[in-house]
Amino acid sequence: MDIVITYVNGNDPVWKQDYEKFTNIPVMEKRFRDWGTLKYLLRGIEVNMPFIRNVYLVVSHLSQVPEWADTENLKIVLHSDIIPREFLPTFNRNPIEMHLHRIPGLDEEYLYFNDDMFPVGNCQASDFFRDGKPVIGYYRHLFASGMYKKICRNSDRLARKALGLKRSCFFTRPQHICSPMLRTQCEELYAMVEDEICRTSSSRIRTDENLNQYLFLDYMNYKGLVLHQKISNKHFSVSVASAGALRDFLKNPTRSLVCINDVHLSESRYDRLRGAVLDAFETTFPKKSRFEL
Numbered sequence: 001m002d003i004v005i006t007y008v009n010g011n012d013p014v015w016k017q018d019y020e021k022f023t024n025i026p027v028m029e030k031r032f033r034d035w036g037t038l039k040y041l042l043r044g045i046e047v048n049m050p051f052i053r054n055v056y057l058v059v060s061h062l063s064q065v066p067e068w069a070d071t072e073n074l075k076i077v078l079h080s081d082i083i084p085r086e087f088l089p090t091f092n093r094n095p096i097e098m099h100l101h102r103i104p105g106l107d108e109e110y111l112y113f114n115d116d117m118f119p120v121g122n123c124q125a126s127d128f129f130r131d132g133k134p135v136i137g138y139y140r141h142l143f144a145s146g147m148y149k150k151i152c153r154n155s156d157r158l159a160r161k162a163l164g165l166k167r168s169c170f171f172t173r174p175q176h177i178c179s180p181m182l183r184t185q186c187e188e189l190y191a192m193v194e195d196e197i198c199r200t201s202s203s204r205i206r207t208d209e210n211l212n213q214y215l216f217l218d219y220m221n222y223k224g225l226v227l228h229q230k231i232s233n234k235h236f237s238v239s240v241a242s243a244g245a246l247r248d249f250l251k252n253p254t255r256s257l258v259c260i261n262d263v264h265l266s267e268s269r270y271d272r273l274r275g276a277v278l279d280a281f282e283t284t285f286p287k288k289s290r291f292e293l
Contacts, residue, residue, distance in 0.1 A: 158193060189216060
């Protein structure tokens with residue numbers, strides 16, 4: 001199987017110039033700042049996921065690719081390689097997620113990672129796919145409070161509509177960790193609802209009309225193609241996590257994967273937490289991966 005990672009370095013002046021030109025709003029720092037952890041995500045893949053074939057890094061510009069990256073082994077995909085040009089540039093991960101299945105050469109089975117998710121413990125291929133079916137846990141919701149859950153609800157409703165299922169006041173949401181995807185199922189659904197995807201999810205910044213990548217997982221789930229079992233993971237929000245808790249977990253992980261979710265922080269707290277995370281990752285993954293020069 002392959003891995004696809006979406007990545008943004010908000011410090012890139014080329015990206016910043018585009019953002020300010022096309023959105024006319026200040027950069028939302030916490031959504032786009034770079035913690036310097038991408039190399040540890042890649043090291044984690046090499047150490048804990050030896051069954052992975054290719055790793056694709058999806059970025060807006062070549063200027064986003066870190067100087068240390070070995071692009072012979074880390075396959076670079078530009079937004080313009082997979083997203084219709086009329087929707088570019090985009091600063092919204094949702095239209096990017098709608099088109100990841102279009103990466104040339106992508107394996108039938110692939111995992112989609114945000115760049116804040118890390119494999120910190122030993123993983124098996126069967127943790128993510130079993131007998132050709134994705135494996136992931138699900139939650140059921142009645143209320144959609146906030147933009148994120150509204151987008152999840154939109155995705156659930158469109159998946160049901162595509163399959164001719166009745167609308168429901170409930171909606172499902174997969175657990176927030178890497179997503180196991182089947183490329184041909186994504187292609188099948190995209191062909192069915194392309195007009196609606198483009199109409200609702202081509203905005204340059206997020207809106208509550210968008211769809212997200214859960215559209216594809218929900219579609220597979222309602223077709224009976226998903227095995228409901230939670231992927232072993234831990235979630236930290238840096239709004240409440242202490243530097244000590246982050247450091248202790250990353251040095252001695254009790255779960256296979258971890259998500260470290262960024263939020264708005266004071267500069268001093270950001271520096272303290274970032275230092276703790278980088279220190280712990282360097283202890284856990286001290287050796288360069290094949291993705292680094």
